Amino acid sequence: MRPGAIVRDPVSISSSGGTLRADFVFRTSVDSYGLRHYCYLYNGDIASPTLRVHPGDELVLRLRNELPADGDLSAPSELPWPHAHSMEVQGACGGGKLFAAATNMHFHGMHLPPACHQDDVLSTLVEPGGWYEYRFHIPQDQPPGLYWYHPHPHGFSEAQVLGGASGALIVEGIQQANPRTAQAFERLLVLRDQILPGMEDAGEDAGPARDLTINSAPIFYPLNLPAKIVAQPGSREFWRVLNAAADTYFDLQVRAGPNVFETPYAVHLEIAALDGAPAPPQSVTHVLIPPGGRAEFLVTMPPSNVFAQLVTLRYDTGPAGESTPYRVLANLDWSNNPPVTPPRPSTARVSLPPRLDALKPAAQRRLYFSETHQDPNNYASLATYFITVDGKKPRAFDMNLKRPDITVHQGTVEDWVVENRAPEAHNFHIHQLHFQVLERDGKPVDEPALRDTIDLPFWDGKGPYPSVKLRMDFRSPEIVGTFIYHCHILEHEDGGMMGVIRVTK
Ligand SMILES: [Cu+2]
DSSP: OTTOOOOOOOOOOOHHHHHHEEEEEEEEEOOOOOOOOEEETTTTTTEEEEEETTTTEEEEEEEEEETTSSOOOSSSOOSSOOOOOOOTTTTTOOOOOOOOTOOOOETTOOOOOOOOOOOOOOOOOSSSSEEEEEEEEEOTTTOOOOOOOOOOOOOHHHHHHTTTTTTEEESSSHHHGGGGGGSSSEEEEOOOOEEOTOOOOOTTTTTSSSSSTTEEEEEEEOOOOOOEEETTOOOOEEEEEEEEOOSSSSEEEEEEESBTTTTOOEEEOEEEEEETTTEEEESSOEEEEEETTTEEEEEOOOOSOOOOOEEOOOOOOOOOOOOOEEEEEEEEEEEEESBBBOOOOOOOOOOOOOTTTOOOOOOOEEEEEEEESSSOTTTTTTTEEEETTTTTTOOOOOOOOOOOOOETTTTHHHEEEEEESSOEEEEESSSOEEEEEETTTTTTEEEEEEEEEEOOOOSSSSSOEEEEEEEEOOGGGGGGGEEEEESSSHHHHHHTTTTEEEEEO
């Protein structure tokens, strides 16, 4: 797609009669800038469609991996992650060999069994050729909202997600939790990042670390030509925003003013859901979405004599982090006939997630993010990343050492303090479940919305470590098994910042 393109919703495919069937072909290509792309193709040429399901539906998704088994997948030269190497993985389910042409799928945020053909990425590797079937039921108690699917082969996740392999998964019924969303035009915005063409040797002042796209329309540095969101002035819209970037934070704001050179006002965003879970209405002027996170909000379009644009604010990821400057993603273009989805009635029966703060935790644990650099005085030198249970020795994740770092009992909730002891921001994600943020930096917070991905600001080298206290929900019987938690900056996850948890009956 060209810079400056009109932002359109991805194609949606919906379940009918309680089932959604889809066949995806997974392919790669290199574009005229030398950038490698990865893509899920449905029905020949529909890229990464949105999957729409109801609680209780069955999803049958067949995946055919058409990556070249013996091809050179290393372009551009920065990728794949230098630690990544080919290895046989024990207990493999879909294949066996972990290498650049292997893939698998994760259904981010879903409370699914961590089992073969459902939501397992520890032993499922789909090698090129043949079909692999994912088949599972959407849990009845899955909160209605925005989730997503993406590849998760350890060591190669960043390359495949940077290349664009990701799509939205919507569990219908958010109107039941927030009736105001039922009257608004719906718009799905999928934000991704990609390598800057020709920037592998970029120095510190070379600009942003990654280019951005919005529904596949590229915002190329240094031109930074925004895409166009065509909307009706004065209308109410319901924006469902997925941060499908591999490494990039978005701190979104809708700015308004008299013209393109002056947008001093921030438009209010009324939060409806975070990470798929409905949230009590809250009005904000910007919303931080870390990689993997989602934010859904109502926004009233300004009148036609006002100029407005969607921007991402600068986010400071710390001295070892990647440059994430202010950028305009899209200008709003006024029309009385915009390409948006009219409000859709839903008869889905949904259950709203309970608050977890009244429950009694069965255990307390402390984990921390840390990293080492080959040259400690040069954060650009090769790094290794760790997530460690406090008291144990830090070690990078290894696909062949799947002994659990943490064992918990199904039916319980636990309190985990996660600290960031590194000079860059990290981003905690756990598969299979949601959690509630109870404290930030040791102070209680009132954040009832359940999350599956949470940002940890960088440590400035002195004083206490930035931390969050999370109440982890291990009550679903569906999630018994072995799965993972990790930093959702995929460069870090591929670089070892991942641990294994076992939930026992
Ligand atoms: Cu990280």
